Amino acid sequence: xxxARLCLSILRLAEEALxxxxxxxxxxxxxxxxxxxxxAPEALAAAFPICARGTPxxxxxxxxxxxxxxxxxxxxxxVT
Amino acid sequence: xxxxxxxDRLEAPPHLAAHAGSETRxxxxxxxxxxxxxxxxxxxxxxxxxRGIEAIGLLGGPGAGKTALLEATFARLGEAVRCExxxxxxxxxxxxxxxxxxxxxRAAQVATGSLCHLDAHLVEHALETLTLDGVTRLWIENVxxxxxxxxxxxxxxxxxxxxxxxxxxxxxxxxxxAVAAVDLLLITKVDLLPHVRFxxxxxxxxxxxxxxxxxxxxxxxxxxxxxxEWMEWLRTGSR
Numbered sequence: 621x622x623x624a625r626l627c628l629s630i631l632r633l634a635e636e637a638l639x640x641x642x643x644x645x646x647x648x649x650x651x652x653x654x655x656x657x658x659x660a661p662e663a664l665a666a667a668f669p670i671c672a673r674g675t676p677x678x679x680x681x682x683x684x685x686x687x688x689x690x691x692x693x694x695x696x697x698x699v700t
Numbered sequence: 701x702x703x704x705x706x707x708d709r710l711e712a713p714p715h716l717a718a719h720a721g722s723e724t725r726x727x728x729x730x731x732x733x734x735x736x737x738x739x740x741x742x743x744x745x746x747x748x749x750x751r752g753i754e755a756i757g758l759l760g761g762p763g764a765g766k767t768a769l770l771e772a773t774f775a776r777l778g779e780a781v782r783c784e785x786x787x788x789x790x791x792x793x794x795x796x797x798x799x800x801x802x803x804x805x806r807a808a809q810v811a812t813g814s815l816c817h818l819d820a821h822l823v824e825h826a827l828e829t830l831t832l833d834g835v836t837r838l839w840i841e842n843v844x845x846x847x848x849x850x851x852x853x854x855x856x857x858x859x860x861x862x863x864x865x866x867x868x869x870x871x872x873x874x875x876x877x878a879v880a881a882v883d884l885l886l887i888t889k890v891d892l893l894p895h896v897r898f899x900x901x902x903x904x905x906x907x908x909x910x911x912x913x914x915x916x917x918x919x920x921x922x923x924x925x926x927x928x929e930w931m932e933w934l935r936t937g938s939r
Contacts, residue, residue, distance in 0.1 A: 622816045622848045629733050629819065637729045647724055658847070658877075690851075692733045698724040 623663040626692060627671035633694045634677055641699070646677040648698035651684040654691045661686070737852050740820035744855030748838060755838040755855050756934070759878055760862030761871075762844030765888040765921055767796045769862065769930075770839060772921035774803040776931060781805050783836040787826045787854075789818040789843040796841065806830055817848035820855055837934075846875040853881075860884040865892045869903035876910040884933060885916040891923040 634646055649668075653661045661684045668682045685695070748755050758766045767788075774781045784805040788796045792811055800807035808826040810818060823840060832838075840856055842849040853859075861882040863871045866889060872879045879885070885907050887900060904916050917933065919926030 625816055625819075625848070626733060629736070629821070632821065633729065633731050633733070633736060637727055637731070641725075641727055658851075690734070694729045694731050694733070696726060696728045696730075698726055700724050 622658070623660060624667040624671060626659060627664060627667045630668075630692075630694055631671060631675055631677055634697060635675065637694075637697070638676055638699060644676070644699045646680045646697050646699050648681045648683070649677065650695040650697065651682070652687045652691065652693040652695050653684045654687050654689040656688075656690045657692045658690075659692055734851055737819050737821070740824065741853040741855050744820050744824055745857060748855060749857075751832060751835075753832065753835055753838050754857050755840055757840045757842060757854060757856035757859035757882075758862060759842050759846070759849055759859060759882060760844065760864075760888075761846050761867060764844065764862040764864045764867065766841050766844070766862055767799050768921040769886070769888065769919070770805075770841065771799060771803045772924070772927060773931070773934075774800075774805055776927065783834055784839065785830055785832060785835045785837070786839040786841055787818070787823055787830075788841050789815060789822075791815055791843065806835065815843055816845055817852050818842050818854050819852040823854045846871065846878045850875075850877040850881040858883045860886050862886045862888050863903065864889040865896050865898040868897070869899045870906065872903060872907040872910060879907050879910040879914065882911075882914070885914055886930070887916060887918045889920060889922075890918045890925050891920040 634649060638644060638646060653659050664684070665682055672678050672680060745755065760766050770786060774784060777784065781804040786800045786805055786807045788800065788807055788809045790796055790809065790811050794809040794811065797807040797809040808830045810822055810826045818840065840854045859882040861878055863885065865887065885904065887903060900918060907914050907916065917926045917929050919930055
């Protein structure tokens with residue numbers, strides 16, 4: 621369940637960024653997933669809607685882009 | 701790729717407007733999970749150091765003997781066990797925290813159903829439930845797992861990896877990330893060596909292929925082998 625735990629960390633970063641920008645709702649999240657990060661993007665995508673329940677990102681869509689290296693990066697998001 | 705419909709368009713996905721229902725604004729966040737954790741870990745380490753506390757991390761698979769090592773360590777400290785505190789990571793139950801409390805140290809349990817590794821932020825929150833007055837050493841007993849915890853430091857200044865003899869001497873070769881993330885290899889349960897197929901030299905050599913010069917100790921928490929050297933490592937390395 622590594623990806624579920626990582627989703628919670630992503631959501632925490634997302635909520636911090638949202639709060640700094642005046643709040644609202646997150647409707648779309650963009651990630652970069654390093655091919656050596658040990659993260660399965662499909663598992664991340666499956667866990668995301670469940671982890672996002674009850675957060676400002678509930679119902680948000682999720683896109684990811686594979687990148688070289690080890691990092692998992694919250695790249696950008698769309699908010700209303 | 702899109703996590704909802706599988707399309708490979710990153711910018712302005714066609715279904716986004718339908719999901720949003722109104723005007724959206726774009727936030728460039730550019731934050732790395734690992735870098736964020738490193739920041740929290742460094743902050744936590746400084747915070748602890750300012751209070752005279754060194755944090756030691758224990759990594760190892762389930763049943764490697766992490767809690768047993770703590771019990772044996774605490775038994776050798778006498779009254780000074782009151783200066784020890786432990787953050788316990790487990791998927792369920794507070795069984796380990798009960799063992800730590802019975803051994804005379806303070807314990808905070810982090811237990812969530814889907815937990816596979818601790819991170820610095822989780823540990824910061826766990827510490828809110830611990831009184832650290834008089835504490836000089838904080839143990840971070842990670843979730844029993846040789847994969848997920850490795851890249852996520854939790855404010856420790858040093859980490860030890862436990863590999864028990866029944867697990868097999870191939871573990872450093874199979875889980876190199878765990879070896880790379882630690883400062884000491886502890887081969888535990890060496891009292892079982894006559895009964896299991898485990899070549900100490902082979903295990904250490906495999907670890908050295910990942911991390912040359914990594915110190916190692918053979919210990920048995922139950923019989924006491926290597927405990928003096930382990931206590932010495934704790935004493936001399938503290939910074």
